[in-house]
Amino acid sequence: MLERRVFKLLLGPVFANPRRLAVTVAILIGATTLDVAGPWLTKHYLDTYLVPGDLRAQPLVTLLLIYIATQALAATGHYIQSLRFAGIAMDTVLLLRRRLFRHVLHLPQSFHDRTATGELVARVTNDTDALRELYVAFLGTVVGNIVLLAGILIAMALMDIHLMAIAALLIPAAAFIVWLYQRLSGPAAMRVRALRAEQSARLNEAIGGMGIIQAFNQTRAFREHFHTLNQAQYEARISTVRLSGLLLRSALDLISVAVLAVLLLSYGMDHLLGGAEIGVLYAFITYLGRVTEPLMEITQRFNLYQQATVAGARLLHVLDQHQVSQGTDDRPVEKACFELEQVRFRHEAAEHDTLSDIDLTIAPGTFLAIVGPTGSGKSTLLDLLAGLQPISGGRLLLDGRELSSLTPDVLGAAIASVPQEPFVRSSTLRDNLLLGSKVDPQQLKEALDDAHLSPLVARLPEGLETRLGERGFTLSTGERQLLALARALLRKPKVLLLDEATASIDSETETLLQEALHDLRGRVTMIVVAHRLSTIREADRILVLRQGRIVEDGSHEQLLTHPEGHYYHLWHQRRDETTLSEKRDAHQVVSK
Structure with a gap:
């Protein structure tokens, strides 16, 4: 079943335009017919003129001109059909990459969480490139050579059916070699692809975390691990090369x-009986050489087919992942009122629910904070509210409508997120704020002011046109958070989600972020996951999550009236940690 689906993925797009394919094959057949005519013309001259002793110039010149014309037309036809096959191949790969990337863009967050970035990049680039090799180097070669073989066999049959039957023995022998090669090389080719993807993933991780690797003096460990992967990939490739060298050209040469x-x-037996012609022998030897080369090319190209089938299976694994369901309700969100009724969520392959029995109503304009220990489901709840993850049970409503029924455009216009690790491209500050959208200058200025990012823009040497570098390394962690906040506010959302936005920033930036949240209060619905409780003490409501359930709900003052409560414990624990940190900093200043 999988092999059939892989075959359909690989070759299905080629037949998407049957007329284009038919014209290309027709040109190929015409060029091959002219190509095959060459040895037949030579045979005709040998047996009709040269052997009987007819050495007149006129037949020789005529046949020579016909020979040159047929070979020139054949070369032109092969050139045109090769261009057309290459065009079909490149169009097919283009459409496949578009389909794959479009699919990846709509996969749920859980898929991206469990899939290494480097491995996914390898599938979109390396594996689709293997398909390009299939179409360009394999498909055109195989189809062309199959047509050539058919033409040669027909020409042989017209001259001597008995000798043609002997020459045709090469074809089943080559088919058996190809079958045997595929059976033996399949596991090795799969291992090569898997190791290549893992190699890309480890390389991506190493480059992304180079600062930490060098700071912790782990360069040797990473180098040795990469060397192990590299050596394993080398050995797997060597095994395929050995099989190719043994079973493909060498075996076919012998046969x-x-x-x-x-x-x-x-031929010798026929010649003794007086029934063979010298021209036929010449033509058959020539055709036999022409038969051998197409068969060798076909068999040698089958390693590309083997790699392409492995790559196709890996691409199917991605395409088989279920996308986030997209609704059809395109009515805009008016109030942004959330209602959660017995909502639960479980990650794939997990044994227990991450969130259970969540009953919650979030009124428009509410400042809601979510706190709790690590693993309690805070970020998961934000993902559900943003529509990044489908709920596993219960009902999640926005303005009385199922959240999953809304179109991505409606959700994108109503809900904006500020993640803990902001996404920053290596382009300009303006590009990072707009992300391809178009807004008027006044709207951009308002977003910068609301996020307290305007002073940063004024300090930058080129203002909004300043390039931020890879992952925004020219900005501090806090400045990247303010950038993410401005980007979110630029869309004028009804709901603003902040996931641990203050976890890694300095106290000065935290103050700016608190001021921004204070200014936004009442204008948008704010749902904030916070590690620093000082950020959310002014929240209208604070939810305390523990083991995926809401265990406490109330304002800061209300929750502190319960000494036995989880929030009371968290508040005093974080306050003690802050006091200890301040004392340590003061001691370091005095020591200096």
């Missing part, structure tokens, strides 16, 4: 020599 010996023996 070709054996068939030639049988052909010469048969």
